[in-house]
Amino acid sequence: MRVGIAGLSGRMGQMLVLSSLDAGCRVVGGTCRDVEHDEQRLAALTRNGSITLCADMGELAEMSDVVIDFTHVSTVIPHAEALKKAGTAWVLGTTGLSGADQQAVDDAARNIGVVQAANFSAGVTLVLRLAREMGTALPADRFDAEIVEMHHRQKVDAPSGTALAIGEAVAKGRGVKFADVRTPAREGQCGARKTGEIGFAALRGGQIVGEHTLLFTSGTEQIALSHRAFDRRVFADGAVQAAEWLVRQKAGLYNMENVLGLG
The missing domain is CATH 3.30.360.10 (Dihydrodipicolinate Reductase; domain 2)
Structure with a gap:
């Protein structure tokens, strides 16, 4: 499974890299604000592989089977459009969405699989x-x-x-x-x-x-x-579990109850 991580250089992004690698996933890339700076800072996270740092979601979506996204609410609409266009599954943990933001997520879920949750624990x-x-x-x-x-x-x-x-x-x-x-x-x-x-x-x-x-x-x-x-890693581990489950599903909007087999 090729995993892309939005906001790769952030605190949550780095935890998602570690959780993905520990789960045996292949982290192929991530978006970041400063490619040159973050390339050096994140080198230790690549282990035996390499991670492509992308300037935009469109590039990341094209190379990934699923993208895990815990970024800012301002990115929800452009990310929804890019992922829908690429046909890439989306694990979304961003909160504080407006009505327009949620509509963009709902529209994307008609074409791709989306797991949306306020908390992945x-x-x-x-x-x-x-x-x-x-x-x-x-x-x-x-x-x-x-x-x-x-x-x-x-x-x-x-x-x-x-x-x-x-x-x-x-x-x-x-x-x-x-x-x-x-x-x-x-x-x-x-x-x-x-x-x-x-x-x-x-x-x-x-x-x-x-x-x-x-x-x-x-x-x-x-x-x-x-x-x-007790540890933010619980959210990263849950998001990776959701990503592994989502890539086997058809298009639709799902939550963590679906991932855990509760609904």
Whole structure:
């Protein structure tokens, strides 16, 4: 399997190289901002092979069977177009997509296989499934749903993509639109909590990889569902597992539940 990695020189990109090689995949190339500089810096990652550094996704897509992409949301639309044109499968971990971005992903999935997930950890995938089931079992008029997440101090978006995915799972379980019940961080005289809303609290500090807790609280009890990641490698390993699964599938939009055989 020929694997291409978008954003090869980034922290996640380098982990994806190591995970791919450890899984026995052939890393054929990756996109980067500064080819000459990154060629020297990434030499140690090539092991016994060579990695072609590409200036754009079109070039990378042509040489790859599947591209793993954890880059910036601004790249989603051009990447979708390039991968669709080349017929190359796409593992997408970028979060914070707009409606137009998601439409581009959906359009691409009509022609190529796409695994899209906010988090590629097997544990988080199970948390999302449980969050949906708990949303169904614990009615909004009795149980208030709140999501607390904490990440490293460099993270630029809040709430995290995983936190939002948990909220979406709860909303789906309750049969409501997430946009109608999502409540951002509270501050000041915000009034009493409304029945049915799903609240978020985002904490930042140090080098915490990722912690998420879903709380269902009634007048008489509380249920907490938590996940803690210790190493970013868990996301890279999951993405490579998704890539290996995806190359055997037909065109369509998939998620990690599909990869793990859960749905």
